Amino acid sequence: MRCVVGQQSIRNLIESLQTHRVNTLTELCRIERVAASCDSEEDARAFQGPMTAAWNYYVTSNQMLSELRGLTRSYPFCGDILTEAQASVRNDPDSNRSWNLAWLCLVKIQDDNLIATYAASEAARPEMWGGRMPEPEEADQLAACFQYEWDMAVHNMLRHWSVAPTWY
Incomplete structure (x- = not known):
């Protein structure tokens, strides 16, 4: 057949x-x-x-990053998250469990809690605040906004697979 x-x-x-x-x-x-x-x-x-x-x-x-940013219009997805996820997947001996680098990166982003890490560091950058250091509460509030929108984007992309694209 x-x-x-x-x-x-x-x-x-x-x-x-x-x-x-x-x-x-x-x-x-x-x-x-x-x-x-x-x-x-x-x-x-x-x-x-x-x-x-x-x-x-x-x-x-960068098509994947473009699509992630298309899903995160209010708080554009941080490209460093995807860069770190790719490096982590490439260094992971279990990454051969799938042919699908995009899926592996999305799972790595979730499993390694990269969004929370990068949301906090991005929100605390003075560049986000016109060159001044933000108050901790301000940075926390912005980090929560980043995290919510970025998590939703990753979740929406992962919904494309009802079954994990793996060899085993």
Whole structure:
């Protein structure tokens, strides 16, 4: 049995991954679901490399950061969070449990409590307060706003996967 789509469609989907014509979370997840529906080991293997490379490109091309910032218009998502998550995933021996770098980064952001850490440090920066040092209460209030909006964005992105995209 073959994937839900025909062979020509499989080739077209793989080509769209390889040429980066598809580089949004929603579209990559759609193709990932098609790949997961493959009953044929040959078809599933054909998707494996291009899908892995496409997720890597999605994260490293700053598209993921752009989409996170699109979800956090009031308090733009801190790029350093994603940078640290990527480094942490790449240094984690368990990161080979998935082909999906975006999912691994989102999980790492949650598991390592990166949002709370960065929300507090960003909120305390004098640059956020016109060059003056904020009062602790002010920094705490801004950190809570950052944390709420950034947590919601990560949560919304993780909702794209009803099942974790893992090998085991």
